[in-house]
Amino acid sequence: MTTALPHRLERTVIIHAAPEVVFRFFTDTARWAAWWGAGSTIDSRPGGALHIRYPEGTIAEGEVLEVHPPDRIVFTYGYASGQPIAAGASRITIRLEGNTSGTRLHLLHELADADVRDQHVQGWRYQLSVFANVVADEVNAGAAALVDAWFEAWRDADADRRERTLARIASSDIRFRDRFSNVAGLSDLVPHIGAYQRFMPEMRIERSGDVHHCQGTLLVDWHAHGADGQPRAHGTNVFALGTDGRIQSVTGFMTIPGR
DSSP: OOOOEEEEEEEEEEEEEOHHHHHHHHHHHHHHHHOOTTEEEOOOOOEEEEEEEEEOOEEEEEEEEHHEEEEEEEEEEEETTOOSSSSTOOOEEEEEEEETEEEEEEEEEEOHHHHHHHTTTTHHHHHHHHHHHHHHHHHTTTHHHHHHHHHHHHHOHHHHHHHHHOOOOOOEEEEEEETTEESSSSSHHHHHHHHHHHTTTOOOOEEEEEEETTTTEEEEEEEEEEETOOOOEEEEEEEOOOTSSOEEEEOOOOEOOOO
């Protein structure tokens, strides 16, 4: 690349996954296509070709310049049509840094023309949002099973088994809050559930409908019924997941008919 690239477009986003997981989406063609569009490919080695087929049909192409897993990848970028960037006529550097929320992704897109740079600001805002969701969707593909195990623990009268279930699906410092709860840590949560079972033995909580997931946050509707099958309560829980896919916190919103 001999053309000067004096104009810079920079963007930083947080991805809800570890850097090693995030980097796979720059080196594996199926994952690359998952956030660019079907038919996109990448040969993730210096000198390897990359091909992007956007959902509406636009084609972009480039060449991989550097690959340093799991921290950095550099590649050229342009359009097969030659407009507004000739194929290979701009350079993109992506750096990944681990943090407590997962991965901080830094994007640097270097271009020859300021107007063309400005045309790509919203494009990258959108594309990295898609990327964040695609990565988190893979990390949390088992979210529904995780939620069902959570509600099963609330029905399990065996304290030891309940603790094993929760230790498998939740962090040791999990927080749970609802109108009757403000507990922190598994050591507090396990007996709290036991008390719930003693004082409301007829209640059985189950998930209602699909789990809604966005970048590590789950929105889950639930209902509770008694031994007679009659409804006792319903509500919605908000689950926050860690980068390891385990539950970090649950906030519950409950409606009890007549109260």
